[in-house]
Amino acid sequence: MQKSGFKLTFFEIRLKHIILYHRFFIHLSTKTKSMRTSIITEKIEIEDIINQCDVCFVGITEADGTPYVFPMNFGYSNGEIILHSAPEGKHLNLLALNNKICATFCSERKLVYQHPDVACSYSMLAKSVICKGSVTFIDDLNEKMEALNITMKNYTDRSFKYSKPALINVKVWRVKVEEMTAKAFGQNFK
Numbered sequence: 763m764q765k766s767g768f769k770l771t772f773f774e775i776r777l778k779h780i781i782l783y784h785r786f787f788i789h790l791s792t793k794t795k796s797m798r799t800s801i802i803t804e805k806i807e808i809e810d811i812i813n814q815c816d817v818c819f820v821g822i823t824e825a826d827g828t829p830y831v832f833p834m835n836f837g838y839s840n841g842e843i844i845l846h847s848a849p850e851g852k853h854l855n856l857l858a859l860n861n862k863i864c865a866t867f868c869s870e871r872k873l874v875y876q877h878p879d880v881a882c883s884y885s886m887l888a889k890s891v892i893c894k895g896s897v898t899f900i901d902d903l904n905e906k907m908e909a910l911n912i913t914m915k916n917y918t919d920r921s922f923k924y925s926k927p928a929l930i931n932v933k934v935w936r937v938k939v940e941e942m943t944a945k946a947f948g949q950n951f952k
């Protein structure tokens with residue numbers, strides 16, 4: 763009798779645990795719904811995300827079709843991404859085969875959670891932008907200077923002069939953005 767009495771209590775406790783867990787996960791899933799991902803459509807808001815970034819991740823295509831993604835500093839103005847590089851490199855060899863690129867930007871990252879012990883309650887507040895376009899290279903030295911100024915403006919308010927050899931040596935990439943999408947993640951997190 764004693765034993766079966768203990769068993770009943772044990773199962774009651776298990777049942778209570780199950781009910782509590784069940785309620786907790788319903789609570790979490792409700793919270794998750796309230797921190798849904800949203801699509802950003804306002805151009806000004808999308809450009810604001812880009813302008814908050816100091817690095818973008820540029821994806822191009824390897825000769826065998828696999829992706830090649832690398833970080834780059836950049837400038838952005840009037841629907842154009844400005845990039846610059848050394849005059850040689852793997853990326854330039856690949857761009858000669860296929861000049862289409864995808865650039866990703868991510869800003870306002872913040873780790874948040876509902877409960878520190880529950881992995882699936884963790885989330886990241888963030889906004890990100892994906893831009894697609896094709897690279898053309900700027901040859902005119904005055905245009906290169908303007909493009910480099912756009913890049914420098916992303917990092918400092920100072921103005922700069924560039925020597926002719928430096929301008930000749932740098933490869934300046936212009937990407938006219940043809941497709942731009944943006945998403946906000948976990949913005950309603952409470």
Ligand SMILES: Cc1cc2nc3c(=O)[nH]c(=O)nc-3n(C[C@H](O)[C@H](O)[C@H](O)COP(=O)(O)OP(=O)(O)OC[C@H]3O[C@@H](n4cnc5c(N)ncnc54)[C@H](O)[C@@H]3O)c2cc1C
Nearest residue numbers: 817831832833834835836845846847848850851852853854
């Ligand atoms: C924060 C940041 C900002 C940067 N900004 C610029 C920029 O504005 N302009 C610029 O030209 N470069 C920039 N770089 C460097 C850039 O990411 C590339 O490494 C560089 O452009 C050389 O690329 P490549 O294709 O010519 O490489 P190569 O030197 O020709 O490649 C040789 C091999 O090295 C590997 N490799 C190349 N780059 C990287 C990398 N970043 N990480 C790991 N492995 C790599 C590749 O697998 C490749 O096969 C930046 C890097 C960082 C971290």
